[in-house]
Amino acid sequence: MTNAALAKGNPLFPDFNEARDKLSHNWRAYLANVILALPLVLGSLIMFLPLVWAVSFSFGQPHEFFKLPPPVIPSALRLDNYDVVFERVDFLRFFLNSVIVTTCVTIAQLISCSMAGYAFARLRFPGKRIIFIGFLASMMVPQHVTLIPVFIIIRGMGLYNNLGALIVPYATSVFGTFLLKQFFETIPDELEDAAKIDGAGFLQIYRSIMLPLAGPPLATLAILTFNSSWNNFFWPLIFINSSDKMTLPLGMLYLRGQDGVTNSGVLMAAIVLNLVPVLIFFLIFQRRLVEGVTLSGLKGA
Amino acid sequence: MAPLRAGLRWKKSKPLVVREAIAGYFFILPTLLSFLVFFLIPTISGLGMSFFDWDFFSEPEYVGFDNFLELADDKLFITTLKNTALFAVSATALNVGLGMFIAIGINSIKWGWLKAFLRTSYFIPFVISTVVVALLFGFLLQESTGVVNYYLTRLGFDKVPWLSSSLWAFRSVVLIDVWKHVGFFTLIFLAGLQAIPRELYEAALVDGAGRLVRLRRITIPLLTPSLFFSLVIALIGAFQVFESMFVLTNGGPGDATRTVVMLLYREAFGSFNMGYAASMAVVLFLVILALTITQVRLGDRWVFYR
Numbered sequence: 001m002t003n004a005a006l007a008k009g010n011p012l013f014p015d016f017n018e019a020r021d022k023l024s025h026n027w028r029a030y031l032a033n034v035i036l037a038l039p040l041v042l043g044s045l046i047m048f049l050p051l052v053w054a055v056s057f058s059f060g061q062p063h064e065f066f067k068l069p070p071p072v073i074p075s076a077l078r079l080d081n082y083d084v085v086f087e088r089v090d091f092l093r094f095f096l097n098s099v100i101v102t103t104c105v106t107i108a109q110l111i112s113c114s115m116a117g118y119a120f121a122r123l124r125f126p127g128k129r130i131i132f133i134g135f136l137a138s139m140m141v142p143q144h145v146t147l148i149p150v151f152i153i154i155r156g157m158g159l160y161n162n163l164g165a166l167i168v169p170y171a172t173s174v175f176g177t178f179l180l181k182q183f184f185e186t187i188p189d190e191l192e193d194a195a196k197i198d199g200a201g202f203l204q205i206y207r208s209i210m211l212p213l214a215g216p217p218l219a220t221l222a223i224l225t226f227n228s229s230w231n232n233f234f235w236p237l238i239f240i241n242s243s244d245k246m247t248l249p250l251g252m253l254y255l256r257g258q259d260g261v262t263n264s265g266v267l268m269a270a271i272v273l274n275l276v277p278v279l280i281f282f283l284i285f286q287r288r289l290v291e292g293v294t295l296s297g298l299k300g301a
Numbered sequence: 302m303a304p305l306r307a308g309l310r311w312k313k314s315k316p317l318v319v320r321e322a323i324a325g326y327f328f329i330l331p332t333l334l335s336f337l338v339f340f341l342i343p344t345i346s347g348l349g350m351s352f353f354d355w356d357f358f359s360e361p362e363y364v365g366f367d368n369f370l371e372l373a374d375d376k377l378f379i380t381t382l383k384n385t386a387l388f389a390v391s392a393t394a395l396n397v398g399l400g401m402f403i404a405i406g407i408n409s410i411k412w413g414w415l416k417a418f419l420r421t422s423y424f425i426p427f428v429i430s431t432v433v434v435a436l437l438f439g440f441l442l443q444e445s446t447g448v449v450n451y452y453l454t455r456l457g458f459d460k461v462p463w464l465s466s467s468l469w470a471f472r473s474v475v476l477i478d479v480w481k482h483v484g485f486f487t488l489i490f491l492a493g494l495q496a497i498p499r500e501l502y503e504a505a506l507v508d509g510a511g512r513l514v515r516l517r518r519i520t521i522p523l524l525t526p527s528l529f530f531s532l533v534i535a536l537i538g539a540f541q542v543f544e545s546m547f548v549l550t551n552g553g554p555g556d557a558t559r560t561v562v563m564l565l566y567r568e569a570f571g572s573f574n575m576g577y578a579a580s581m582a583v584v585l586f587l588v589i590l591a592l593t594i595t596q597v598r599l600g601d602r603w604v605f606y607r
Contacts, residue, residue: 033411037419040406044422047480051425053448054437116332124318125325131333138340142541142589144562144582148350148575149343169339172332202324231430233544238570249432253548256436267436274433282428286421289428293485294492 051275058082058268081269088258088266091273093244094251098230101163101247105170105229106222112172113221114214117180118206122192132181135174147238154239165239166247170229176221179295183217184210220292223285230278248274351580357573368580377556378564378581382588384471385560389539392478397531399479400486405520407487408494420491423484431481435548438477439464467557470550474558477545486531493527494520522605529604533596540589561585 159165233249355361407419441448442463450460463473505515543562552559569578
């Protein structure tokens with residue numbers, strides 16, 4: 001059998017034709033995949049490289065610091081830069097403050113948002129619609145409009161230069177309320193009715209029916225809140241002025257202001273110390289985080 | 302209604318409707334209080350404050366529209382407004398545009414592990430705080446000793462004055478913003494892509510439509526709701542940009558990367574011109590509001606809703 005005959009297809013061996021088509025199709029699909037993936041993989045390198053460099057420079061020595069080419073893999077695992085970070089600033093204090101603020105904000109939001117979400121989704125009370133519309137409208141207003149009056153209110157509460165200033169204004173959120181309301185609306189009425197017939201009050205329904213079902217949206221809210229609270233910089237910048245009350249982002253700026261830290265391996269060491277917990281958090285909760293972001297995206301779309 | 306009340310001793314006297322309303326207010330109380338104290342009252346007084354001259358320590362003085370008239374003549378404010386608008390437009394275009402194409406690319410890759418890897422790597426910068434990102438890039442982008450310039454010269458390019466020339470400092474800030482946020486928009490578009498029914502593609506394949514035709518006739522039209530959402534939130538966010546410039550360039554060189562919020566921050570907490578700063582916030586809000594309304598209006602024309 002000639003090649004030309006093969007190309008036309010072999011009537012005696014239909015299986016062979018199919019296998020040949022499949023093979024060439026697979027091969028082309030493979031190639032298309034590689035061509036498509038190449039620029040995307042290069043792009044992902046751009047995402048990783050700065051982080052890799054931070055790690056390698058954090059182990060560098062001051063004298064080899066300006067040596068070029070910069071080593072991608074450090075010559076030795078020297079921890080001197082890390083020692084200097086802990087000498088110059090109370091890094092553990094910053095870390096602890098961040099943990100305290102973030103934990104309080106997250107727990108407070110889980111409670112307040114699930115409560116409000118439950119009320120907006122399942123209870124009838126006068127003014128519900130207008131209050132909810134007001135909540136939604138507030139998402140449109142930049143926080144800088146409210147900045148100066150909130151500053152005065154926080155000072156009036158005696159929370160200036162106090163971790164409370166970073167917690168109280170964030171104890172609830174419109175976004176979280178909206179997220180939980182959307183979820184509670186999907187719970188079938190029968191569940192609630194059964195409990196009502198058994199004589200359960202609203203608080204009981206909220207606690208023993210609604211909350212146990214709300215695990216997934218609560219986890220999403222917790223992770224998004226944790227992330228944004230952990231990275232909050234503007235608020236501490238305005239309300240905190242002593243270093244023992246600083247959270248990590250502001251503490252980083254404080255560290256940079258110290259002698260000889262600007263643009264050095266010490267700064268990189270501090271950056272790595274920042275990255276490690278964030279990346280661990282990311283790897284553990286990646287799926288939920290991605291879900292949360294897409295969910296908030298889809299809600300808007 | 303009667304059986305429902307059975308067994309609830311202390312509430313027996315009140316009808317269910319009233320009890321439900323009381324419960325409703327009880328449940329929204331924390332959120333409502335916070336809304337009043339940290340949003341509604343501050344917003345109203347923030348708007349009011351923009352009509353006063355106030356240095357935080359002495360009595361506020363009513364000045365009518367003077368603050369706004371002064372803003373219109375304030376060269377620095379106009380500069381920051383221009384910077385902010387230019388930043389917002391370029392960062393939005395790059396973030397949303399690249400995010401969309403990265404998402405389409407990732408989505409059409411067949412290998413699941415590579416998909417997952419790419420999605421993760423583009424999203425990682427999103428969880429890192431802006432301050433850390435700005436400090437890191439401040440280090441990598443140094444003109445004479447920075448790593449980035451070192452490799453550029455090795456590849457035969459000239460050194461780029463990333464942070465020292467006005468033009469490049471502005472570009473750097475935009476690029477860093479894209480580095481940090483493009484993964485977020487990629488995720489939004491990936492979700493949008495997942496919502497497109499497969500049957501559409503199968504039908505198109507039967508009709509013999511090629512890759513490009515499918516992209517233009519199916520993928521992009523059905524992604525327009527995600528595109529619209531991304532454009533709206535990207536623009537709102539970008540107009541409030543502050544942190545990256547504050548840490549990386551502190552507005553410089555000159556005022557090349559100074560934004561409205563940076564100026565507002567300096568006026569309020571550096572010079573204690575509270576009324577003047579408040580009027581800047583009001584202008585910023587009105588600009589954002591006008592743009593969002595325009596986007597929503599225009600959106601009706603090009604967004605494809607199923």
